[in-house]
Amino acid sequence: MSKLLAAPPDVIRWVSRSGDHGDCAIAAIAMACGMTYEATLQVCSIVAPTVLVDGMRWQEIRSACQRLGHDVKTLHFERIRLDDDETTGILEVEQTQKGAQGYRHVVYLWAGRIIEPKVDRQELWEDPEQFLNHYGYRVGRLLVLTPKED
Numbered sequence: 001m002s003k004l005l006a007a008p009p010d011v012i013r014w015v016s017r018s019g020d021h022g023d024c025a026i027a028a029i030a031m032a033c034g035m036t037y038e039a040t041l042q043v044c045s046i047v048a049p050t051v052l053v054d055g056m057r058w059q060e061i062r063s064a065c066q067r068l069g070h071d072v073k074t075l076h077f078e079r080i081r082l083d084d085d086e087t088t089g090i091l092e093v094e095q096t097q098k099g100a101q102g103y104r105h106v107v108y109l110w111a112g113r114i115i116e117p118k119v120d121r122q123e124l125w126e127d128p129e130q131f132l133n134h135y136g137y138r139v140g141r142l143l144v145l146t147p148k149e150d
Helices: 024-033 037-047 058-067 128-135
Strands: 070-076 089-095 104-110 113-116 123-125 137-147
Touching (some): 024 037, 024 089, 024 104, 024 137, 058 070, 058 089, 058 137, 089 128, 113 128, 123 128, 128 137
Antiparallel strands (some): 070 137, 089 104, 104 113, 113 123
């Protein structure tokens, strides 16, 4: 069985969230696709009209990436190798602390590193496990993007 990995881009355009909205998916999609926040927001608002109020569901994230010219594949937590320095994609994490059950967040996983776009954090974590432990997250799933072939 071959490994399914998205090739990490040579350059990452750092995209921060607005700070006023639940727009982590917009920032993660923008980084994954190499686009600006504003251009990504335009596409995301087509598939999720209330994105700035309600955020995006996983299927909406997939649809936005497809509209931006990518084939997508979801890997569930048991197939994700965070320690592999080639693993790249949009990573869903879920809060594990009491009282926060069900809180889901997405970050950009770039070449085995976590890019956290929250305005109050804006962090790059070399060790994904440290990021997960520090913020009390567990891995949900990973959306791997590859450019569509014409």
